[in-house]
Amino acid sequence: MLVQVDNDVAAREYVQGIYETVVKRNPNETEFHQAVKEIIESLIPVLTKQPKYMKHGILERIVEPERLITFRVPWVNDQGITQVNRGFRVQFNGAIGPYKGGLRFHPSVNASIIKFLGFEQTLKNSLTGQPIGGGKGGSDFDPKGKSDNEIMRFTQSFMTELYKYIGPDTDVPAGDIGVGAREIGYMFGQYKRISGAHESGVLTGKGIIYGGSLGRTEATGYGCVYFVNEMLNSKGLSFEGSTVVVSGSGNVATYSIEKAIQLGAKVVACSDSNGYIHDKNGICLETVRRLKEVERTRISEYVKEHPSATYHEGCNGIWSIPCDIALPSATQNEIDEESARLLVSNGVKAIGEGANMPSTLEAIDVFLQAGVLFGPAKAANAGGVAVSALEMSQNSMRYSWSFHEVDDKLHAIMKNIYRSAVQAAEEYGHPGNLVVGANIAGFTKVADAMIAQGVV
Structure with a gap:
């Protein structure tokens, strides 16, 4: 003793x-x-x-990241004026496989954010059970309000530098905030143009017609809901009949909403960077998708078509809406201590982090002390990178699986992540604490690989 x-x-x-x-x-x-x-x-x-x-x-x-690459990204806007942004790629830890992690295009991107994302990604990727290390990257470029041609010119310039450091067996980027199918397509085209090879495995999140995987678009949102459903089922609860609030209206949020609705929940709110909508009758996902994916406009336009809904400026207020399940799927630190206490006082039963680190440390403490079921990001939002690794496997085999096959594999991976986190939490004296469980389960695999490989 x-x-x-x-x-x-x-x-x-x-x-x-x-x-x-x-x-x-x-x-x-x-x-x-x-x-x-x-x-x-x-x-x-x-x-x-x-x-x-x-x-x-x-x-x-x-x-300590294995390397942090920073580079200049010059490009010309539609007015013929030269612009300069900063690009980043952190190759954080490659002990268990090639670096894997998304690219984020957002004005807030800096070395601190890229390093936090890369560190989290290392343990997240380990949790998936697949042989992928941790990396992350991006730029302080803001794609909002830019034309397709401006996006193309920027991404081509970005890839002209990034391509030196990536490859199917070295580092495989994907999308993240501000980087969707359009941006991945432009970057893949530029990589192919420079390298002279159609190396499908160099990027994931690609279009289906040139090496992408069915189910990748849905993976992070679906995976988050699958993970939360495991937590709920452990307590005899479910999404059926539950009221859900989802922050964000991008890829993760959209497919979290879709899967939650499929499981019988009523999703009453979502948001973008300007504000949030509250529809007590339940969010019409078709309208949200059209506004954000087709028209590329603001979520505030939703209320023009749905009189029962209300729009509110600012994002924090979304956590004042009473709900059974909250799925923060927008950005880091969006739930602070005050918002966490409000959610708890309004009776929230479960939190599933669809974004990376959306809850502050103080907010997490509030949830854990209140006995709220809490799915930390590195576990709950691991579905996206899990299916990215499945895309890499399909690219290596020159083969593709059906949507049903990919979804079944995703569901199994999320169940395994939940079980691994639960088992690690129990083994190390913190039963039910999935924050501790997920961190330990992800860490031990990476740490044992590092020991086996010597001091490198």
Whole structure:
């Protein structure tokens, strides 16, 4: 017992020292600090029980990206004026496979956000059970309001630099916020043009007609709902008859709404970066899709066609709407402590993080202390990268699976992720805490691979 106590003290001191070093080495990178703190503090139980990870300096290595690539992206707008953006790619950890992770185009993108996403992606990819390492990338370019030609010119310039660092067996990017089928298509075309080869496996999220996978578009949203459904079923609950609030109206949100409705829920709210809509009769998904995917306009237009709905400026207010299930699917830190307390007071039963790190550390504490079922992002939103890995497999085989086959594989992967998180949480003394469980389950696989490969 005394040895266990000593190990616990040593683990806590080790973790605190690692965190202080990260903050010192990466000043002002608050998002990265947050991700590191959330993950490594939850690893104290495994470090206590298995001090070999401290002996081998795993945390020192795992919090430091293998490389961070930053580059200039010059392009010309429709007025003939040269614009310059900044591009990023972090190849965070390749211990279990080629780097895998999306590209985000958004004005907020900087080194801190790319590194937090890459670190989270490392454990997320490990949880899928597939041989893929962690990476992430993007640019501070804002695709909103840009013409198709401007998007094409920017993405071609972006890929002209990025192509040097990626490949089917090296680093395989995909889409993320601001990067959908259009952007992936332009980037794949430029990669093919430069390399002179049709290497389908170099990007995922491609169009079906040139190497994409059926089910990839739906995967993150569907996967999140599948994961939340496992949590609900463990307590004798389900989506059937539940009221659901989903933030965002992009790819993840859209397909979360679709699958939740299929499972019998009523989704009453969604949002974009300007504000949110509340439709007490249930969101009409067809209208949302047309507005966002076809007309590329703002969600506020929804109320013109649905008089029962109301539109509200600003995004935080969406969490004031009473619901049984909340699926934050927009961006990082969208649920703060105040919003979390409001959700709890209004009777929320389950949270499924469809976005990356959408809840602050304080908000997560509120949910856990209140006994709310909480699906952390690295587990709940792993469906997208899981199907990206399935797309890579299909590209390697020069073969394609049906939508039903891919969806069945996705469903099985999400169930396995849930079971792995539950088992790890129980094994290390935190039963029911899927934050701890997911972090430990993802970490141990990567850490054991790093030990096996020596100090690299």
